[in-house]
Amino acid sequence: ETGVTQSPTHLIKTRGQQVTLRCSSQSGHNTVSWYQQALGQGPQFIFQYYREEENGRGNFPPRFSGLQFPNYSSELNVNALELDDSALYLCASSLDLHYEQYFGPGTRLTVT
Amino acid sequence: GENVEQHPSTLSVQEGDSAVIKCTYSDSASNYFPWYKQELGKRPQLIIDIRSNVGEKKDQRIAVTLNKTAKHFSLHITETQPEDSAVYFCAARTSGTYKYIFGTGTRLKVLA
Numbered sequence: 001e002t003g004v005t006q007s008p009t010h011l012i013k014t015r016g017q018q019v020t021l022r023c024s025s026q027s028g029h030n031t032v033s034w035y036q037q038a039l040g041q042g043p044q045f046i047f048q049y050y051r052e053e054e055n056g057r058g059n060f061p062p063r064f065s066g067l068q069f070p071n072y073s074s075e076l077n078v079n080a081l082e083l084d085d086s087a088l089y090l091c092a093s094s095l096d097l098h099y100e101q102y103f104g105p106g107t108r109l110t111v112t
Numbered sequence: 113g114e115n116v117e118q119h120p121s122t123l124s125v126q127e128g129d130s131a132v133i134k135c136t137y138s139d140s141a142s143n144y145f146p147w148y149k150q151e152l153g154k155r156p157q158l159i160i161d162i163r164s165n166v167g168e169k170k171d172q173r174i175a176v177t178l179n180k181t182a183k184h185f186s187l188h189i190t191e192t193q194p195e196d197s198a199v200y201f202c203a204a205r206t207s208g209t210y211k212y213i214f215g216t217g218t219r220l221k222v223l224a
Contacts, residue, residue, distance in 0.1 A: 031210075035212075035214075040217075041216065041217070042118075042203075042214035042216050042217050043156065043201070043212075045211055045212055045213065045214075048210060048211065055210060056209045056210060056211045090156070097210045098210075100146060101146075101158070103157070
């Protein structure tokens with residue numbers, strides 16, 4: 001298993017609420033990417049953080065936002081939750097931008 | 113926009129046979145192509161990757177080939193075993209943005 005961890009494991013929220021998901025990158029890794037994986041689909045790129053700065057963003061609305069901290073851990077925040085936000089949220093870390101990425105176990109978010 | 117097509121969506125093979133999964137990418141600026149294996153309820157696991165300056169890479173029973181001209185890359189698994197059963201995802205990373213685009217996945221079943 002990789003050293004990437006995520007919390008919580010599972011989460012149930014109501015439509016309209018806000019949620020914060022957390023990712024602890026593997027030791028020494030300065031790059032974290034976040035993905036949304038709907039059931040039966042491939043991961044969809046949300047955004048990437050490199051040395052505390054957002055380094056790229058996929059086709060997700062502004063209510064998806066994030067942060068990366070000085071220790072390179074990261075948060076994904078989703079405001080005004082919608083039913084379609086129900087998915088597995090994965091983070092992946094890499095040693096640097098050019099290196100391979102390793103995934104965490106994911107957070108399963110259910111919006112009712 | 114950027115896109116990665118993956119075929120087939122499902123693949124059943126007899127134990128000991130070979131399996132081939134193919135992907136096509138659209139962004140000619142893509143320069144890194146990883147393959148992930150995802151077992152049910154688990155995180156995607158990097159199994160092999162190839163960079164654009166290499167045409168082929170092999171790791172024991174797994175190999176990946178890349179045709180930059182045709183924008184195709186393929187995963188080859190030889191001597192398949194039941195534990196190879198999983199969903200396999202290809203991905204393409206674009207140079208400059210370091211954004212990953214994933215394929216839609218191939219469900220591989222190895223029949224004993």
